[in-house]
Amino acid sequence: MRIRIAHETLYTYAVPANAVIQTLRLTPRNFSGQHVANWRLDVDQDCRLDAHEDAFGNITHTFSASGPIQSMTIRVDGLIETSDTAGVVRGAIERFPPGLYLRETDLTKADAEIRAYAEARRAKAGNGTLSILHALLDDLPAGMAYDKDPTHASTTATEAFALKSGVCQDFAHIFIAAARHLGIPARYVGGYFLHADGTIDQEAGHAWAEAYVEDLGWVGFDPANAICPAEQHIRIACGLDYLNAAPVRGSRHGGDGEFLTVKVRVDQAARQVQVQ
Amino acid sequence: MAGTAPIFDEMTLADGAVRPAYETLARWLKTIPTDLLATRSREAEALFRRIGITFAVYGDAASTERLIPFDVIPRILTNDEWGRLSKGLTQRVKAINAFLNDVYSKREILRAGLVPEDLVYRNPAFRPEMNQQPVPHGIYVMIAGIDIVRVDADTFYVLEDNARTPSGVSYMLENREVMIRLFPELFSQHRVAPVENYTDDLLATMKSVAPRSASSDPTCVLLTPGLFNSAYYEHTFLADKLGVELVEGRDLFVKADIVYMRTTEGPKRVDVIYRRLDDDFLDPLAFRPDSALGVPGIMSAYHAGNVTLANAVGTGVSDDKAVYSYMPEIVKFYLGEEPILKNVPTHRCREPDELKYVLENLADLVVKEVHGSGGYGMLIGPKATKAEIETFRDKLIKDPAGFIAQPTLALSTCPTLVDEGVAPRHVDLRPYVLTGRDKVRIVPGGLTRVALKEGSLVVNSSQGGGTKDTWVLDS
Numbered sequence: 001m002r003i004r005i006a007h008e009t010l011y012t013y014a015v016p017a018n019a020v021i022q023t024l025r026l027t028p029r030n031f032s033g034q035h036v037a038n039w040r041l042d043v044d045q046d047c048r049l050d051a052h053e054d055a056f057g058n059i060t061h062t063f064s065a066s067g068p069i070q071s072m073t074i075r076v077d078g079l080i081e082t083s084d085t086a087g088v089v090r091g092a093i094e095r096f097p098p099g100l101y102l103r104e105t106d107l108t109k110a111d112a113e114i115r116a117y118a119e120a121r122r123a124k125a126g127n128g129t130l131s132i133l134h135a136l137l138d139d140l141p142a143g144m145a146y147d148k149d150p151t152h153a154s155t156t157a158t159e160a161f162a163l164k165s166g167v168c169q170d171f172a173h174i175f176i177a178a179a180r181h182l183g184i185p186a187r188y189v190g191g192y193f194l195h196a197d198g199t200i201d202q203e204a205g206h207a208w209a210e211a212y213v214e215d216l217g218w219v220g221f222d223p224a225n226a227i228c229p230a231e232q233h234i235r236i237a238c239g240l241d242y243l244n245a246a247p248v249r250g251s252r253h254g255g256d257g258e259f260l261t262v263k264v265r266v267d268q269a270a271r272q273v274q275v276q
Numbered sequence: 277m278a279g280t281a282p283i284f285d286e287m288t289l290a291d292g293a294v295r296p297a298y299e300t301l302a303r304w305l306k307t308i309p310t311d312l313l314a315t316r317s318r319e320a321e322a323l324f325r326r327i328g329i330t331f332a333v334y335g336d337a338a339s340t341e342r343l344i345p346f347d348v349i350p351r352i353l354t355n356d357e358w359g360r361l362s363k364g365l366t367q368r369v370k371a372i373n374a375f376l377n378d379v380y381s382k383r384e385i386l387r388a389g390l391v392p393e394d395l396v397y398r399n400p401a402f403r404p405e406m407n408q409q410p411v412p413h414g415i416y417v418m419i420a421g422i423d424i425v426r427v428d429a430d431t432f433y434v435l436e437d438n439a440r441t442p443s444g445v446s447y448m449l450e451n452r453e454v455m456i457r458l459f460p461e462l463f464s465q466h467r468v469a470p471v472e473n474y475t476d477d478l479l480a481t482m483k484s485v486a487p488r489s490a491s492s493d494p495t496c497v498l499l500t501p502g503l504f505n506s507a508y509y510e511h512t513f514l515a516d517k518l519g520v521e522l523v524e525g526r527d528l529f530v531k532a533d534i535v536y537m538r539t540t541e542g543p544k545r546v547d548v549i550y551r552r553l554d555d556d557f558l559d560p561l562a563f564r565p566d567s568a569l570g571v572p573g574i575m576s577a578y579h580a581g582n583v584t585l586a587n588a589v590g591t592g593v594s595d596d597k598a599v600y601s602y603m604p605e606i607v608k609f610y611l612g613e614e615p616i617l618k619n620v621p622t623h624r625c626r627e628p629d630e631l632k633y634v635l636e637n638l639a640d641l642v643v644k645e646v647h648g649s650g651g652y653g654m655l656i657g658p659k660a661t662k663a664e665i666e667t668f669r670d671k672l673i674k675d676p677a678g679f680i681a682q683p684t685l686a687l688s689t690c691p692t693l694v695d696e697g698v699a700p701r702h703v704d705l706r707p708y709v710l711t712g713r714d715k716v717r718i719v720p721g722g723l724t725r726v727a728l729k730e731g732s733l734v735v736n737s738s739q740g741g742g743t744k745d746t747w748v749l750d751s
Contacts, residue, residue: 021530021573023561050533052579055407062561062576064531095407100397103404154565240404249561251572253529 001083001231002037002269003194007076007205007262009248014257016068020045022250025190025237026076027051027059031092033085034235039078045069056244057093058237067254074248079269080234087220087228089210089235098212100240101185107241108188110177111158118178129184129213133221136178140171140223148203153242168207168224169242175209175223176241185212187238189220190245194232194266202264205247210238234266284428284688285700286351295429297354297749300465301691305349310697316458317348317693323454344447345742350455351690351703351724352466358720358748361424361432361707364617366716367607369420369709372439372594374610376416379593380406385609391602392626399599400647401440401592403555405562409579412487413713416588419478419550420709421445421722424617426688433620433685434603435704437595440587441552444743445708446510448723449474449517451745467750469720475517477710477717478550482518484712485584486547494547497521497537499528501553501569511552518550525553530573533580548584555589597680598624598646620685626677634681635672638665641681643672658684687733690744692726702727704735705746720748 007026028036043049045065052060065072104110110118118136125135145165153169157177160170172188179186186209193206208222208229220229229235237245252258282290287298294302324346353361378384379396386393396402421442423435452471456463479496486494500511502524515522527538528546536543551558557567562575577583593599599606601622607615623630623641634641638657645653655668672679689700707722724744725735735741 019529021561023573023576048532050576050580052576054579055405055409060576062533062573064529064573066531096397096404097393099393100404102394103398103402243565244404249565251560 001081001194003080003082003192003232003234004265004267004269005076005078005080005192005234006265007192008264009074010071010261010263011073011255012071012259012261013069013255014259015254016070017072017252017255018067018069019064019253020067020069020072020250020255021064021252022062022074022248024049024061024063024074024248025054025058025245026074026247027061028078028080028191028234028236029057029059029093031235032088032090033083033229033231035081037079037081040076042075042077044073044075053093054244055095056237056239057095058239058245069255082231082234084230087230088216089218089220092218092235092238094218098185098218101187101212102180102183103240104180105241105243107154107156107243108173108177108180109156109158110181111161114157114161114174114177115181117161118181121178122182129211130216130219132182133179133184133211133213133219136175137221137223137226137228140175140178141226144171144174146171146224153246167204168222171223172207172209173241175221179209179211186210187218188241188245189235189238190242190247191236192234192264192266193222193225194234194268196232200265200267202266204262205236205264206233207242207245208233283686283700284426286426286688286690286703288691288700297352301350301352301462304462304465305691305698310693313348313693313698317346320346320348320454320458323457324450327450345728346451346454347692347726347728347742347744348455348458349691349693349698350745350747351705352747352749353721354749355469358469360616362718362720364432364615365422365707365709365718367611367613367616368422368434368437368603369417369711369716371603371607371610372420372437373414373416373711375606376439376588376591376594377414378610380416380590381408381410385606388609390605390609391599395596395598395602396593399593399596401555401590401596403590403593405575406588406590410581411578411588412581412584413485415485415711415713416591417594418481418485418586418711420711421706422709424705424707424722425620425685426703426705427686428688431618433618435620436597437600437603438706439591439595441554442706442708443507443510443552444706444723445474446513447743448708448719448721448746449513451723451743455745466747469748469750471719471721474708474719475514477719478514479518479520480714481710481712481717482548482550482584482586484714485586487581487584489582490547495537495545496548496550497523497528497546499523499525499549499551499553499571501557505552507552514550520550525557525568525570528571528574530571530577533573533577533582535571535574535577535583546583548586550586555592558585558589596647597644601680620682623681625672625679625681630681631672631676634679635669638669640683642684643668643679643681646678646680656684684733690724690726692728692742692744694728694730699730701730702733702735703744721746 147165157173160166176186421438643655687702692701710717
């Protein structure tokens, strides 16, 4: 499947910002399920985008811009060819052995509730890592309401699980916390999702989880949609939790009254006609 | 072991004989009236207060710091003793640096199965963000504070490695200054190796680890979390002695992967940062997003190789209690040498045989939480009640990997001025080891901490501990 992404992040400031510095994780890499045909990242400021590879193998761009900055736009345009690998992630950049992804973080700590939930799913699922993970994947959305109001970027798995609601990020954190508690390495993935219902315009990117299964390797699980990623997921960055994979992490000097507008368009690209 | 092993006094042997290094001091202690010592002690306090006043503009944190008691009787080490210690310290810090280099790159020690993977990966002080990210000149720990205890004439143990931001060096320097002022004659009767060059050594160390892109005279700064930090006084003191700017996060900024300091003459590029700010707070773009104390983007400049952070990020994984127990193996693995300094024998409760031994001997052991600190979650077997021991037994059985156990050590004592006169009190020693690109520098001695309460083994200043000047005799 060919998927076109257009992602625009617009900042406006009531009081112009003196300086802005940001680290972006907005550049995908290839793996067996995804080929980056075309990708462009742009910041409409007089600045340099310094590219690095972070510790998890994600591509980062850091830029710093000096003010006065009244408004600023970060724009991503790209074309990705995806193929269905039944969620199995092969050929991705791996910088750590799976054992690292058992590490607990603030956002993915499993409290007594999550631990009990995870253990109950395991008891029901019986043997096999894959069946445990599927039990978590199938069951989690049933008990959780998808609601973008009560949670925010720094909501922890524990908090969202207590609220019984959240967004894809919260679902992913809970899934990760539960899997790690059961001794299954799990990680956070940020990216985009092509809706099957034809919705093109979205308010944000998407997030899901990957878990490590012996003999298979890393396998994607999208608990917000209760599916394993197939052709509709575009994988951008991964890490222990949202903070390692966040599309934008920034800081500014001045610039009070920040107003943020995010537009994400994820659309199936027209089949390209081969011209001889 | 507690209460049964003879306690080694560094001045007077069990038969009453005075050890040679202490001969002059022992004679002097016999002739000086106790009330004169008490007077000197009060003068010392007044001097510290006055030095403190110089810095008092920085607020309360500094003046409360200064109330750590100072003992006017010096501790003496011979040149020989120091020679052995200093070789051992150099070796140990070399191994720590090799270990950090490895766990953040090839992970050979994990592959070899010498250190269990989860001890590193699941260690809160391990920083995944540092993985495969080279640091300037491959040096992680430029400033280490290694806590040493002594149990007899020949045996020194490392109690703890401090590889993050060890503090206390300002006391070492001030203690010496005050001793020379109070007891010039006693001092001149000994050939005491100097410590005053510590800050010169520190500056030379910092300059030696500047990024290759820096000029021949790199710009160094000291980054402090600010005046609410308990060691703020030391930060001002060191910056002043080093002759470098004392900065807070907001005084620095990053542009195009270069770190600059705001000055009245405009931005000035910074090459080396002696940072006394914890990893968590360094960069809101990389670590805690709510940190207002750090420098946004500094990790990006660091990864680009444009600035040196001393110490490097993520060094805490090497000074953890669980990793500590592997230090002898770590020294052998990287250096192919036998460790010169001993570790306190440590039982890893994660190993079934060890757990069995620990459970059978709880009443004689000290049991510590692997990631605990400040004495929290600790069992001191010989001082615990039966009920406390049983509670701990349950904890241990539930989570063996969360604990280590050690014998209670009979720490050496030194003559100390207390209310009742001069009496032996338990001491430890924190030497400071500086690792530069060119060489390792250690000023002779370090900070001696003394437990002022009779029989107490707790030298921490928070629990009634004081400090002493440490004299390493030159010949």
